[in-house]
Amino acid sequence: MKRPPPYLLVILAVLVLAVAVGASLMAAQGKPAQPVFGQRADHLAALPGPTARAQPASWFAAPGNGEWTAQLGDPSATRFSPLGEINAANVGSLRTEFTFDTHNKRGHEAGPLVVGGTMYVTTPYPNDVYALDLTKPGHPIKWHYAPKPAQASQGVACCDVVNRGAAYAGGRLFFNTLDGQTIALDAASGSEVWRTKLADINKGETITMAPLVAEGRVLVGLSGGEMGVRGSLTALDAGSGAIAWKAYSTGPDADVLIGPEFKPFYPAEQGKDLGVHTWNPDGWRIGGGNPWGWISYDPELHLIYYGTGNPGPWSSLQRPGDNKWTAGIFARVVRTGQARWFYQSSPHDLFDYDDVNESVLLDIPWRGQMRKVIARPSRTGFFMIIDRETGQVLSAAPFAHVNTALRIDMRTGRPVVNPAKEPQSGRITRNICPAAPGGKDWNPSAFSPRTGLVYIPHNNLCMDEGEVQANYIAGTPYLGADARMYAGPGGNRGVLTAWDPVANRAVWRIREDLPVWSGALATAGDVVFYGTLDGVFKAVDARSGRLLWQRKLSSGIISMPMTYQGPDGRQYVAVFAGVGGWSGAIVSGGLDPADPTSALGFVNAVRDLIPRTDAGGRLYVFALP
Amino acid sequence: MSLRFPEVIAAMLMLAATGCHRESRDYRSLALQAQDRTKAFGGNAFHLAQGQRLYAWMNCAGCHSHGGGGMGPPLRDDEWRYGGSLPEIVTTILDGRPNGMPSFRGKITEDQAWQLATYVRSLSARTREDILSGRADEPSNVEPPVLDERKPVRRVTPRQDDASEE
Numbered sequence: 146m147k148r149p150p151p152y153l154l155v156i157l158a159v160l161v162l163a164v165a166v167g168a169s170l171m172a173a174q175g176k177p178a179q180p181v182f183g184q185r186a187d188h189l190a191a192l193p194g195p196t197a198r199a200q201p202a203s204w205f206a207a208p209g210n211g212e213w214t215a216q217l218g219d220p221s222a223t224r225f226s227p228l229g230e231i232n233a234a235n236v237g238s239l240r241t242e243f244t245f246d247t248h249n250k251r252g253h254e255a256g257p258l259v260v261g262g263t264m265y266v267t268t269p270y271p272n273d274v275y276a277l278d279l280t281k282p283g284h285p286i287k288w289h290y291a292p293k294p295a296q297a298s299q300g301v302a303c304c305d306v307v308n309r310g311a312a313y314a315g316g317r318l319f320f321n322t323l324d325g326q327t328i329a330l331d332a333a334s335g336s337e338v339w340r341t342k343l344a345d346i347n348k349g350e351t352i353t354m355a356p357l358v359a360e361g362r363v364l365v366g367l368s369g370g371e372m373g374v375r376g377s378l379t380a381l382d383a384g385s386g387a388i389a390w391k392a393y394s395t396g397p398d399a400d401v402l403i404g405p406e407f408k409p410f411y412p413a414e415q416g417k418d419l420g421v422h423t424w425n426p427d428g429w430r431i432g433g434g435n436p437w438g439w440i441s442y443d444p445e446l447h448l449i450y451y452g453t454g455n456p457g458p459w460s461s462l463q464r465p466g467d468n469k470w471t472a473g474i475f476a477r478v479v480r481t482g483q484a485r486w487f488y489q490s491s492p493h494d495l496f497d498y499d500d501v502n503e504s505v506l507l508d509i510p511w512r513g514q515m516r517k518v519i520a521r522p523s524r525t526g527f528f529m530i531i532d533r534e535t536g537q538v539l540s541a542a543p544f545a546h547v548n549t550a551l552r553i554d555m556r557t558g559r560p561v562v563n564p565a566k567e568p569q570s571g572r573i574t575r576n577i578c579p580a581a582p583g584g585k586d587w588n589p590s591a592f593s594p595r596t597g598l599v600y601i602p603h604n605n606l607c608m609d610e611g612e613v614q615a616n617y618i619a620g621t622p623y624l625g626a627d628a629r630m631y632a633g634p635g636g637n638r639g640v641l642t643a644w645d646p647v648a649n650r651a652v653w654r655i656r657e658d659l660p661v662w663s664g665a666l667a668t669a670g671d672v673v674f675y676g677t678l679d680g681v682f683k684a685v686d687a688r689s690g691r692l693l694w695q696r697k698l699s700s701g702i703i704s705m706p707m708t709y710q711g712p713d714g715r716q717y718v719a720v721f722a723g724v725g726g727w728s729g730a731i732v733s734g735g736l737d738p739a740d741p742t743s744a745l746g747f748v749n750a751v752r753d754l755i756p757r758t759d760a761g762g763r764l765y766v767f768a769l770p
Numbered sequence: 771m772s773l774r775f776p777e778v779i780a781a782m783l784m785l786a787a788t789g790c791h792r793e794s795r796d797y798r799s800l801a802l803q804a805q806d807r808t809k810a811f812g813g814n815a816f817h818l819a820q821g822q823r824l825y826a827w828m829n830c831a832g833c834h835s836h837g838g839g840g841m842g843p844p845l846r847d848d849e850w851r852y853g854g855s856l857p858e859i860v861t862t863i864l865d866g867r868p869n870g871m872p873s874f875r876g877k878i879t880e881d882q883a884w885q886l887a888t889y890v891r892s893l894s895a896r897t898r899e900d901i902l903s904g905r906a907d908e909p910s911n912v913e914p915p916v917l918d919e920r921k922p923v924r925r926v927t928p929r930q931d932d933a934s935e936e
Contacts, residue, residue, distance in 0.1 A: 300870015573909045611909030620872050622832020629911040737846045740838025
């Protein structure tokens with residue numbers, strides 16, 4: 146054998162030495178200490194003073210009689226309860242009063258309602274409804290209603306077969322089924338008053354949202370942004386179930402109910418038939434924009450506010466243009482459905498930033514005068530303050546880690562997209578923040594008039610995503626994206642942020658290990674309640690964020706806590722355990738963590754959830770001893 | 771001492787005859803006409819690769835991801851609600867199933883359904899490594915199938931799948 150030249154030996158020796166030194170250095174460092182999340186708040190700014198505080202809308206009335214009649218508490222979406230028996234001083238002794246099992250293993254996102262001594266509980270598919278008699282010992286079932294939705298609807302539900310609950314008005318309970326029916330029940334007897342079919346599952350249409358009842362109208366939006374569903378919001382007559390009006394989110398102005406009353410603030414929304422012209426030819430027919438989230442209502446202005454979902458497909462390269470009226474917010478006249486203004490938070494959305502999150506109606510001091518606004522912690526990661534009369538963006542600041550947009554251009558209201566994160570054909574783009582579920586997803590915030598803060602339960606997730614060709618086949622996914630998600634900077638995957646909407650900055654935040662997928666609740670006892678994905682229900686101090694009480698429940702919490710006054714005069718706090726939804730599908734759907742792209746890439750971020758919680762719906766009701 | 775050319779040839783021939791178990795690659799038409807379709811499709815690299823492309827084109831990935839599931843159940847594991855043999859998977863694809871699996875009859879041919887089923891079965895790591903594709907056609911966040919860790923999977927319907935078992 147020929148001897149190798151000496152220079153090769155030298156290179157080899159250097160390599161061996163480098164590896165040895167590197168290995169010893171790594172060994173010396175040892176394992177980094179695992180940070181403990183969810184136990185304390187980081188303080189970032191001072192609480193706003195009494196004059197600089199956000200106020201509820203001038204007509205605001207917190208839920209009366211100790212009742213809870215809507216998922217967001219009241220039409221201005223504050224999720225604030227005036228009950229104060231349970232307060233920061235005594236919440237530590239909270240104990241379980243009773244539980245109720247639904248025997249349903251899918252994600253429980255809804256919260257119960259309480260009206261006149263009866264609790265109404267709704268489940269995910271098959272969308273059963275139970276009325277529990279709170280006046281009797283043991284809280285027996287008063288009635289049970291099973292709507293029996295089409296079994297095949299499970300196959301077109303994008304992110305678990307969830308439902309976000311019922312609404313109560315005028316002695317009736319209104320709710321939606323996965324296969325697209327809106328049903329009105331007589332709240333006293335549980336008998337069906339009417340049912341109206343609004344969706345066709347063969348086109349991928351489903352309904353998961355909680356309806357809003359205003360001025361005799363039941364407002365219902367479709368789901369299906371992942372299936373090429375053309376989004377629409379329908380107003381049904383609360384008495385008869387007849388369709389009063391229907392407003393599409395894409396297409397010609399006549400379909401979108403855009404007429405002479407439409408006065409958008411920014412030029413990009415002004416023009417004829419933009420729902421057609423801002424698309425590739427006919428793209429609007431399968432263009433998404435589903436209003437599957439929350440609707441708020443201003444009884445003084447007679448306007449409703451709701452957001453439209455992501456455009457379809459996710460693959461942005463297939464749909465050049467602004468893709469109106471997707472990923473934005475509409476203000477409409479309740480009686481007629483006519484659009485008043487529209488603001489697009491993600492023109493030509495790139496990352497599934499549905500704009501369906503709650504609009505909290507507030508009055509805030511703004512440059513010397515009070516302005517009527519909607520406060521929106523958006524999927525984009527920006528906390529938006531928008532004038533609710535005109536649609537003008539007053540302020541925008543990131544509440545989550547954002548690198549997809551550099552800022553919001555206050556002249557045009559448009560985000561300035563970071564070119565480094567724009568999708569390119571045939572490539573994976575790395576480290577996109579926030580990931581597809583956004584800085585915050587559907588799970589609603591709470592606002593306390595006592596502190597002037599908005600309590601935002603949200604995510605800290607980033608993702609790698611590549612766009613691929615999506616083919617439209619009715620009733621199948623219309624996506625064209627390959628994604629995987631992971632924790633954002635800091636390593637925590639969730640956050641509860643207390644936000645001052647006047648200064649538009651965070652006051653304190655609690656970093657949570659897992660994405661926070663539960664709603665928040667604020668009470669007059671200055672306590673904020675929320676739950677974690679592995680099932681810890683928490684009470685924190687509304688002013689300081691200090692952890693006051695926590696209890697590990699039987700399953701992960703992705704639902705909306707609520708509070709009510711029982712027939713015995715005591716205050717109760719109720720929340721569903723029941724992991725699932727997009728974030729918890731890994732457990733409720735039995736998904737395989739070996740594939741990082743499972744559940745549109747969410748599974749990769751929550752691989753460790755499987756041993757930490759079990760599926761199964763159980764309502765917990767707590768009270769003081 | 772160096773080897774001479776004819777000896778090398780002879781050694782390679784012996785190796786080929788004894789050591790390497792290579793897939794048998796029939797003409798496409800033969801496979802399509804074969805009586806035993808499980809055998810003809812199941813062990814065939816061409817059909818598996820075609821199935822992989824159809825899996826993307828027919829939006830299978832939208833529900834089942836790269837086998838880990840999402841809207842639909844995972845396909846990588848050994849749990850088969852409606853049977854895990856190739857003919858059963860073909861029936862599932864063509865006729866749909868009651869919990870929401872749509873019917874693809876009329877959208878793809880029966881032969882394409884067999885190709886698709888061949889790829890679906892390969893996700894649960896039952897398929898011979900030498901017929902798996904090196905990489906997908908499109909950008910992806912998963913490893914190419916040949917680099918994927920081969921996890922042991924309990925056989926569900928062993929007798930029907932001889933052609934694709936290692």
